Amino acid sequence: MNRATAAARTRFHPLTVVDRDTASADGASLAITLRVPTPLRELFSFTPGQHLAVRATVDGAEVRRSYSLCSPPDELTGRGTLRIGIRLLPGGVYSGHAASALVPGATVHAMPPLGAFTTSPDPARSRRYAAVVAGSGVTPVLALATAALAAEPGSTFTAVLANRTADSTMFAEQLADLKDRYPARFALTRLFSRERLDVGLAATHLDDAALDGLLTTLLPPHQVDEWFTCGPAGVVDRVRRALAGRGVPAEAVHAELFHAAPAPPPATTGGDRALTVRLDGRSTRVDTDAGTALLDAALTARPELPYSCRTGVCGTCRVRVVEGEVRMPGSLALDERERAAGYALACLATPLSERVTIDFDVV
Structure with missing residues (x-):
């Protein structure tokens, strides 16, 4: 990578909002589609599971956040667009800005995609992927599953998704579409901590007991080649410990945390x-x-x-x-x-x- 390209990767670039959809039935999530200018498309190429760092000025102060890409890479190459998922948090500075300002025609300043929560699909291989995620952690997993199932005809993908309620589930329609498209290769188990449905499992938290049951029956670790876990720190740490305790090597587990950033501490200058x-x-x-x-x-x-x-x-x-x-x-x-x-x-x-x-x- 030459110096000019390296410099471009550390800068923010203007992208245009071309579409905006509600991403959950409760209305508390958004899917924002961004058009990437043709000269920037190679720079913004990505692998499934990566994220965008974005910035905005809100009430006179600069705010930066990172949001995962939920679209597969072929949307960028074919249409020149990419899509991020945003959960609207009570009091969230950037998400509040997104709710009011990110409408078609608006500009989003973003850095090129980055992140290691990813894999590179290979049509020549057949693998069994598994993901255990909570809340908005489903966002990168949607891109991962979509890309892997399309590129690897012999692979399967099983996702366990924990949410408070069915209505708070992000990208439920897209996950259902994946199930319809790949009925024998994509499996989805949903856990809800605050409600019980007529189908699926009873109301339950994704705690140690629930994980033990899942890893004993649905996802025996020796049958899985590659793992993904994403969500709050408590969930991710619990999944990593459970997998390590069953002998899964660390290099087979991709993990990423999702949480709101605290206010930065004051900078200190001077010293030794x-x-x-x-x-x-x-x-x-x-x-x-x-x-x-x-x-x-x-x-x-x-x-x-x-x-x-x-x-x-x-x-x-x-x-x-x-x-x-x-x-x-x-x-x-x-x-x-x-x-x-x-x-x-x-x-x-x-x-x-x-x-x-x-x-x-x-x-």
Whole structure:
């Protein structure tokens, strides 16, 4: 990847809203379809399961969020569009903006897709995929299932979806369409914590007991090749522990967290650490201290740095540490190979050594 392309991947680009649909029966979710200008379509190419970092100015303040793509890649190549799913949260700053402002003709500023919660379909292989998700965690799984079932005629996909109620389920119609299209290859089990239906399982939380039953009867781990789990931290951690306890190797499990980002902490400048930041071929030095996240310190001098969630979930601020040492907490947005290669998330990492240099241009 040349420097110009690398720089373009860390910038926001204007996309146009061309369609807007309600994505759940309760009206609390949206599917926003965006048109990508022809010159940007190669840059915005993606694999199923990835997400977009978006930004907007709301009440005079910049807000950034990440939303998963729910459309398959062939919609971008064939129609020039991609689609994201947005759950409207009470008091949600960006989702409130989306509810009122993201109508056809509006502009959404977005970075090119990224994320490791994905797989690359291969027509030559036959695999059994399984997903255990909660709430809006179904959004990337819809794209994953759609792409895998279309590209791999010998593969199957089983999804377990937990929600509070049937009406709060996002993309229920699209999931039903998948079932109609692939009746022998796509299976869907729905769990509802606040209601009991005449069909399916009784009202239940996706707790340890429910997971044990699912993994004993519906999804014996030895019969599954690749796993996906997405949703709140409690659900994702529970699924990962259950799979690990049954001998499923970590590399067979893709995990992603969904939650609202908290307000960022105040940045600290000055101190006994020297941080050098490289972006777009330009280096900038900032003085900071051992307790301040690299991103918080760097933004005081380079406000154009790429970031979104600020909580180590989305991976937008992924950097390579090319000098010095940092303290990097565990995060699902970085795998062990990336950590071993010197990558870190600037929103979580703090400087250990007196001098640290991070490079946003190395991808």
